[in-house]
Amino acid sequence: MSTKGSLFGKIDRPIFSISAIIMVLFVLWALLQPQEAGDTFSAVQKFITDNFGWSYLIGVTSFLFFAIFIALSKYGSITLGKDGEKPEHSTWSWFAMLFAAGMGIGLVFWGVAEPITHYAIPPYGQPYTIQSAQTAMRYTFFHWGLHPWSVFGIVGLCMAYFQFRKGLPALVSSTLYPLLGEKGINGWIGKLVDILTVFATIFGVATSLGLGAMQIATGLNYAYGLPTGTTTTVVIIVVITILFITSAVTGIEKGIKFLSNANMLLLIIILAFMLIVGPTRFILNGFTETIGSYLQNIIQMSFWADTFNTNPGWVGGWTIFYWAWWIAWGPFVGAFIARISRGRSIREFILGVLIAPTLMSFVWMGVMGNSALYIDVVRHGGIAAQVAKDISTAIFAMYQYYPLTGVLTILTTLIIAIFFITSADSATFVMAMFTSGGDLNPKAGLKITWGLIEGAVAIALMLAGGLSALQTASITTAFPFMFVMFAMAVSLIKAFREESV
Numbered sequence: 001m002s003t004k005g006s007l008f009g010k011i012d013r014p015i016f017s018i019s020a021i022i023m024v025l026f027v028l029w030a031l032l033q034p035q036e037a038g039d040t041f042s043a044v045q046k047f048i049t050d051n052f053g054w055s056y057l058i059g060v061t062s063f064l065f066f067a068i069f070i071a072l073s074k075y076g077s078i079t080l081g082k083d084g085e086k087p088e089h090s091t092w093s094w095f096a097m098l099f100a101a102g103m104g105i106g107l108v109f110w111g112v113a114e115p116i117t118h119y120a121i122p123p124y125g126q127p128y129t130i131q132s133a134q135t136a137m138r139y140t141f142f143h144w145g146l147h148p149w150s151v152f153g154i155v156g157l158c159m160a161y162f163q164f165r166k167g168l169p170a171l172v173s174s175t176l177y178p179l180l181g182e183k184g185i186n187g188w189i190g191k192l193v194d195i196l197t198v199f200a201t202i203f204g205v206a207t208s209l210g211l212g213a214m215q216i217a218t219g220l221n222y223a224y225g226l227p228t229g230t231t232t233t234v235v236i237i238v239v240i241t242i243l244f245i246t247s248a249v250t251g252i253e254k255g256i257k258f259l260s261n262a263n264m265l266l267l268i269i270i271l272a273f274m275l276i277v278g279p280t281r282f283i284l285n286g287f288t289e290t291i292g293s294y295l296q297n298i299i300q301m302s303f304w305a306d307t308f309n310t311n312p313g314w315v316g317g318w319t320i321f322y323w324a325w326w327i328a329w330g331p332f333v334g335a336f337i338a339r340i341s342r343g344r345s346i347r348e349f350i351l352g353v354l355i356a357p358t359l360m361s362f363v364w365m366g367v368m369g370n371s372a373l374y375i376d377v378v379r380h381g382g383i384a385a386q387v388a389k390d391i392s393t394a395i396f397a398m399y400q401y402y403p404l405t406g407v408l409t410i411l412t413t414l415i416i417a418i419f420f421i422t423s424a425d426s427a428t429f430v431m432a433m434f435t436s437g438g439d440l441n442p443k444a445g446l447k448i449t450w451g452l453i454e455g456a457v458a459i460a461l462m463l464a465g466g467l468s469a470l471q472t473a474s475i476t477t478a479f480p481f482m483f484v485m486f487a488m489a490v491s492l493i494k495a496f497r498e499e500s501v
Contacts, residue, residue, distance in 0.1 A: 009436060009443030014191050016435040016446075019198040023453050030460035038465035041472035048479055049316035054305050056323040059482045061302040064150035066489050067350050070157070075496045076347030080160040085343040095356050096260040097340055105212035105419045106325075107144065107364055108412065113387055113394035114140045115369035119376065120384045123306075123314050128384075133373050137290040140369055142301045143319065144361040145294065146354055148326040151485070153353040155334025157346065158488045161495070164342045169438025172197045172331060176487055178494040193484055197331040198434055200481045202450075202457055203473040204328030205427040209458035212420040213237045214392040219413030222396040223406060234459050240417065241455030244424040248451060249444040259425075263418045270411060271367050277403050278371040282378070287366035321471050327478035330485065332430040339433075339440065372398045424454055 030037040070076065079085055087094065118136030125131050158175040168174035173190035180189060213236040220226040247259065275283060306315045341349055375381035375398065386397040399408045431450040432442035461469045 008445035008449075010439050011446070012194075012435055012437045015194050015198065018191075019195050019435065020449070020453065022199075023202060023457060027453075027456045027460045030464040034460075034464040037460075038469055041465060041469050041476070044476050045472040048475055049320055052479065053316055053320045055479075056320045056327075056482070057303055057305055059486070060147050060151060060323045060326070063154050063485065063489070064147055064302075067150040067153050067157075067354060070492075071347050071350035071354075076345065076350070078161075078346045078496070078499070079165070080157075080338075080344055080346065080349060081164040081342045085164075087341070087343040089340055091352075093261060094340055095352070096264045097336075105208045105215070105416055105423060107361060108395065108416050108419065109211045109215050109392070110140075110144075111364055111368035111395060112372045112383070112398050113391050114143070115365070116372050116376065116384050116387045116394060117391065118318075119373060120388065121314070123304075123311055123318075130377065133377050134289070134293065136373070137286060137366070137369055138293045138297060139301065139318070140365050141290055141294040141362055142298065143322045144365055145358050146298075147302070147323070148329075149354050149358055151323075151326045151330045152333045152337060153350050154485060154489060155330040156337040156341065156353065157334075157349060158492050159335050160338035160341050160349065161346070161492065163338065163438070166495070170335065170339070170433055170440055171438040172335075172434070172484065172488070174438065176491050178491045178498065179487060194434055196477075196480055196484065198431055200328045200330070200477045201332040201427055201431055201434075202454060203477040204325060204330075205332065205424060205454055206458040206461055207325060207328070207471065207474045208423050209237060209240070209420065209454065210462050211392075212416050212423075213240065213458070213462070215395075215416050216240075216413055216420070218390070218392045218396055219409055219416065222393075222399075223409045223413065228390075230462060233462055237455055237458050237462070240420050241424070241451060243417075244421040244428065245448055245451035247421050247425045248428040248447040259418050259422050263415055263422065266411060266415050266418075267364065270408065270415070271363060273404070273408070274367050274371050274402070278367070279374045279378075282374050283367055283370045286370035286373070287362070290366060291362065317471075321475060324475040324478035325471075327482050327485070328474045330481065331434075332427045335430045335433065336426045339430075368395065368398070371402070375401045424451070427454060 115136045122132040173185045173193045213233045217232045428451045432446035436442045
């Protein structure tokens with residue numbers, strides 16, 4: 001199944017060949033027939049959202065309950081590695097790397113855009129009211145809180161347990177060993193699972209690359225007057241693709257770790273500045289209020305499917321899109337945080353993955369979202385009107401109302417670029433790992449190949465429909481992987497019970 005080579009190293013030929021060929025055909029189709037491709041994406045998204053949207057709501061909430069159960073159970077003391085092993089990375093670097101890989105571009109893109117959009121178009125109730133502003137922040141916290149990190153945590157936990165404690169290859173198929181056995185994970189079912197994993201990863205990351213490129217173009221327009229549009233976005237994707245491939249081939253320690261730590265510092269600087277020069281009391285009150293509202297309403301929000309269609313398309317366009325996006329990101333973020341979490345206990349892993357990044361996301365959303373809502377709700381500014389025209393301008397439109405606009409714009413554009421690089425860098429590393437039989441140090445040739453394919457898919461989706469096509473791709477590829485995640489959870493419990501016998 002695999003071969004050795006100086007450039008590509010170890011390759012799992014069936015997984016690599018089938019995945020690469022299908023992705024190349026997809027890119028050619030989207031580039032040659034963008035209208036037809038875009039219409040097909042929309043039709044598939046509508047079918048899944050209309051008929052199976054409820055399954056995303058139940059599925060992702062089930063993953064959250066499962067993660068909490070495992071963390072609090074007797075299995076929480078098990079080490080992700082051999083007994084007595086110590087963590088490879090410091091807690092700070094571990095948190096910085098998993099946060100950068102897990103949220104990255106999306107957090108900056110939606111930090112202002114989502115609260116302002118929900119304020120103007122709430123899930124229920126009247127728009128442009130104090131109530132819609134409160135609902136906007138609550139749902140923003142909901143979409144970026146415990147639920148997404150439970151998805152990453154389940155995939156990461158399963159992969160870390162089976163590769164570090166059981167000595168199996170770093171593949172999603174390896175997590176199904178208790179259910180399928182060695183023959184099953186090495187047979188066609190295992191190959192199918194790993195190919196599906198590659199697809200989910202590519203489309204999940206392509207969504208982020210597209211969002212990041214759109215926002216970088218907007219930031220450059222605000223800072224330097226450079227033109228926006230599809231051509232500019234494509235050029236940015238090409239340039240950043242070259243940069244993240246370069247980062248990927250330098251290795252995890254030199255590339256991802258350095259950039260992740262640097263970006264965390266930049267994020268903290270911007271947060272501190274906005275908290276000081278912005279409406280400090282309003283931000284802190286809003287943050288406190290939203291935490292309480294989030295905890296009070298988390299069950300209701302988790303299962304709200306808008307049965308009576310009171311706001312057509314809202315749940316599908318927001319909650320279901322997000323849950324699908326997080327599931328699509330699950331394989332690569334999970335595999336990456338598994339890779340950097342050797343030696344931690346299961347309880348430490350789950351609580352760390354669930355709580356620390358969630359709080360950081362809440363802080364960012366709380367500061368940026370409330371700073372924007374203050375302008376529109378209290379001072380009657382025009383951020384919502386600008387966001388309605390172009391959602392990628394949201395954070396830069398807000399900066400126009402605060403000091404040092406130019407500096408904030410440049411720093412934020414730099415943060416987006418670094419997140420762009422670290423997310424794609426992580427995904428390139430993971431896809432090379434998935435197509436090399438689980439090699440924890442895949443060769444540069446594989447990383448370069450998948451980096452080029454990632455960039456090409458992002459460009460193809462942008463040309464085939466922009467943001468809508470990006471969202472559709474995530475929802476479509478995530479649906480089958482959700483069922484793989486259920487199988488992973490069952491397999492993990494079976495392995496725990498066998499270990500404790």
